[in-house]
Amino acid sequence: MAFTLNINGTDMEVEAAPETPLLWALRDHLGLTGTKFGCGIAQCGACTVHVDGVAMRSCQFPVEAAVGSQITTVEGLDQDGQHVLQKVWTEMNVPQCGYCQSGMLMAVASLLNDIPEPTDADIDLYVDNICRCGTYPRVRAAIHKAAELMKA
Amino acid sequence: MKRRGRVLGHLLLLALVVAGFAYWYGTRLPSSSFDGKVAGEPKPVEVGEYAARVSDCVACHTTEHGKPFAGGLEMGTPLGSIYATNITPDREHGIGNYSLADFDRAVRRGVAPDGRRLYPAMPYPSYAKLSDEDIAAMYDYFMNHVEPVAEAIPASNIPWPLSARWPIEYWNLLFYREGTYQPDPTKDAKWNRGAYLVQAGGHCGSCHTPRGTAMQELGLDETDPAFLSGALLDGWYAPALRGESGNGIGRWTEDEIVSFLKTGRNKHAVVFGSMMEAFNNSTTFMTDDDLSAMAHYMKSLPRDPEPVWEYDDSTQAIFAGGMSAAEPGAQLYLQKCSHCHGRDGKARGSFVPPLAGSSSLLADTPASVINIIVNGAGRVVANGVPDSYRMPPYRVTLKDQDIADLATFVRKSWGNTGGAVTVEEVRDLRDRTNPFSDRVILLQMR
Numbered sequence: 001m002a003f004t005l006n007i008n009g010t011d012m013e014v015e016a017a018p019e020t021p022l023l024w025a026l027r028d029h030l031g032l033t034g035t036k037f038g039c040g041i042a043q044c045g046a047c048t049v050h051v052d053g054v055a056m057r058s059c060q061f062p063v064e065a066a067v068g069s070q071i072t073t074v075e076g077l078d079q080d081g082q083h084v085l086q087k088v089w090t091e092m093n094v095p096q097c098g099y100c101q102s103g104m105l106m107a108v109a110s111l112l113n114d115i116p117e118p119t120d121a122d123i124d125l126y127v128d129n130i131c132r133c134g135t136y137p138r139v140r141a142a143i144h145k146a147a148e149l150m151k152a
Numbered sequence: 153m154k155r156r157g158r159v160l161g162h163l164l165l166l167a168l169v170v171a172g173f174a175y176w177y178g179t180r181l182p183s184s185s186f187d188g189k190v191a192g193e194p195k196p197v198e199v200g201e202y203a204a205r206v207s208d209c210v211a212c213h214t215t216e217h218g219k220p221f222a223g224g225l226e227m228g229t230p231l232g233s234i235y236a237t238n239i240t241p242d243r244e245h246g247i248g249n250y251s252l253a254d255f256d257r258a259v260r261r262g263v264a265p266d267g268r269r270l271y272p273a274m275p276y277p278s279y280a281k282l283s284d285e286d287i288a289a290m291y292d293y294f295m296n297h298v299e300p301v302a303e304a305i306p307a308s309n310i311p312w313p314l315s316a317r318w319p320i321e322y323w324n325l326l327f328y329r330e331g332t333y334q335p336d337p338t339k340d341a342k343w344n345r346g347a348y349l350v351q352a353g354g355h356c357g358s359c360h361t362p363r364g365t366a367m368q369e370l371g372l373d374e375t376d377p378a379f380l381s382g383a384l385l386d387g388w389y390a391p392a393l394r395g396e397s398g399n400g401i402g403r404w405t406e407d408e409i410v411s412f413l414k415t416g417r418n419k420h421a422v423v424f425g426s427m428m429e430a431f432n433n434s435t436t437f438m439t440d441d442d443l444s445a446m447a448h449y450m451k452s453l454p455r456d457p458e459p460v461w462e463y464d465d466s467t468q469a470i471f472a473g474g475m476s477a478a479e480p481g482a483q484l485y486l487q488k489c490s491h492c493h494g495r496d497g498k499a500r501g502s503f504v505p506p507l508a509g510s511s512s513l514l515a516d517t518p519a520s521v522i523n524i525i526v527n528g529a530g531r532v533v534a535n536g537v538p539d540s541y542r543m544p545p546y547r548v549t550l551k552d553q554d555i556a557d558l559a560t561f562v563r564k565s566w567g568n569t570g571g572a573v574t575v576e577e578v579r580d581l582r583d584r585t586n587p588f589s590d591r592v593i594l595l596q597m598r
Contacts, residue, residue, distance in 0.1 A: 018501060018502075018503075019501075019503050019540040019541070021540070041544055042491045042492050043544070045491075054494075054495060055491075056491060056494070057491040057492065060491065060492045060500075060504065060541060061492075061500055061504075062500055062501040062503040062504065062540075062541065064501035064502070064503070065499070065500035065501035065503070065504070114471070114472050114473060115473060115474050118474075119474075119476055121476035122474060122475065122476055125475050125476065125483055125486055125487060126475070126486070128487050
């Protein structure tokens with residue numbers, strides 16, 4: 001079946017079965033490989049994208065349900081990769097292997113959208129993405145730093 | 153003295169005669185419309201296989217990894233365990249020696265060829281309504297198209313004298329009604345076909361109709377308001393199939409009911425719990441016409457007066473600003489559930505079911521929501537393909553208190569009206585669905 005998806009502000013055509021996870025539509029059909037496959041059961045968060053501004057796990061999101069929504073992937077966070085989060089992430093050397101970080105960035109962007117000045121407790125609740133390298137302390141520090149910069 | 157002895161003697165004699173009659177009555181062979189008739193030439197496999205699919209014989213007469221129809225499935229009764237029988241045409245262990253009339257008596261009357269009464273775990277009160285044609289088709293299928301399996305089933309552990317079967321005939325006297333389905337002339341052919349499928353072979357009421365103290369279904373057709381009004385069985389709550397907009401299918405169209413029974417999902421719900429077996433083995437194999445007739449019949453059932461469910465979007469606001477102070481159930485929902493079910497609790501296409509307005513979250517009993525959080529969903533197979541989206545089990549990752557908080561939250565959000573869930577309810581169901589527990593739920597009646 002053909003589906004029209006609005007991804008990063010552009011309408012894109014996808015020819016896929018309706019149950020195809022949005023993640024596969026993004027990666028395999030549209031070549032947007034910034035979004036990663038981790039666990040495939042919505043537990044780890046590597047595949048996090050925004051659906052109408054809210055972080056969702058795209059591995060458990062049928063493409064059928066994405067029609068009519070605004071999808072944002074890590075490629076759409078900022079056209080030039082210069083989103084404040086991306087800058088802080090580079091500056092503070094947050095990623096190690098980096099595999100989970102695009103999902104992490106999307107989860108954090110959604111958090112800061114909802115709560116501009118999150119507490120540590122807020123961070124624990126909203127950003128429960130899993131990082132194999134254990135970069136959690138730097139992620140936390142970078143979130144606070146980004147919140148500060150975005151406030152200014 | 154002499155006189156009193158004579159009176160006693162008479163009383164004893166009378167008691168013996170009564171007991172003798174009672175025993176005779178409870179073991180006699182009832183008549184069958186096939187008495188004296190022989191089965192015809194073998195029919196093509198599809199004919200009887202379809203009838204056996206509709207009646208879902210395989211669901212109980214096969215164990216998970218056992219050979220088809222070889223029996224052995226353990227079922228719990230208050231007196232002990234019984235086991236579904238081997239219904240393959242094996243002459244020693246199965247039904248290979250059954251005549252057509254014997255088969256009929258077992259299926260529609262609940263009586264084995266030796267006069268033993270079957271336990272009503274076999275849904276013969278529903279099968280009683282099966283047509284002669286379907287009985288003959290099923291007999292043909294089992295005799296000519298099913299592989300004989302020379303395997304005995306385990307013996308029941310119900311002790312004598314409770315193991316006597318003849319008293320079941322008195323249960324029958326109270327609760328069993330003989331007679332095939334009689335079409336209602338005031339209704340059209342589609343309605344009557346649907347009523348026949350739902351009441352007879354489909355035996356939907358085995359799970360969806362509440363049972364009385366003697367485990368009898370409280371209604372066997374639409375004339376009874378208890379019929380298909382929702383029931384708790386085997387740790388799952390089978391929702392009402394009547395017209396309620398909340399815990400019923402009042403918001404479902406006929407096409408949506410057909411889709412649910414054929415593909416396992418629609419925008420209101422996805423098959424889970426005990427329905428998975430009925431779906432995987434039976435409804436998904438039924439023709440569109442038959443499913444459509446069932447849907448048509450179900451939609452004709454009246455609704456009881458009860459509040460109409462309406463979506464309430466105030467829940468979403470909880471998630472949009474600082475959750476640290478929010479109740480634990482809402483916090484857990486955000487972390488564990490919202491990634492698939494969304495903050496809005498709405499369906500994701502027809503693959504991830506909505507929690508907003510879900511029957512299980514509107515029902516009084518919370519069994520289904522606890523059970524699915526603890527144990528997750530099983531494998532729903534439509535058209536040979538397993539489902540792509542499945543609820544994972546949280547038995548290991550969430551504590552009783554967490555699950556109680558979570559279940560309480562989803563049962564009161566988005567306009568849902570199910571009540572709060574207690575830690576005790578979660579602990580009990582967790583234990584009773586643990587295969588290593590000594591009080592694990594055995595299947596009861598189907």
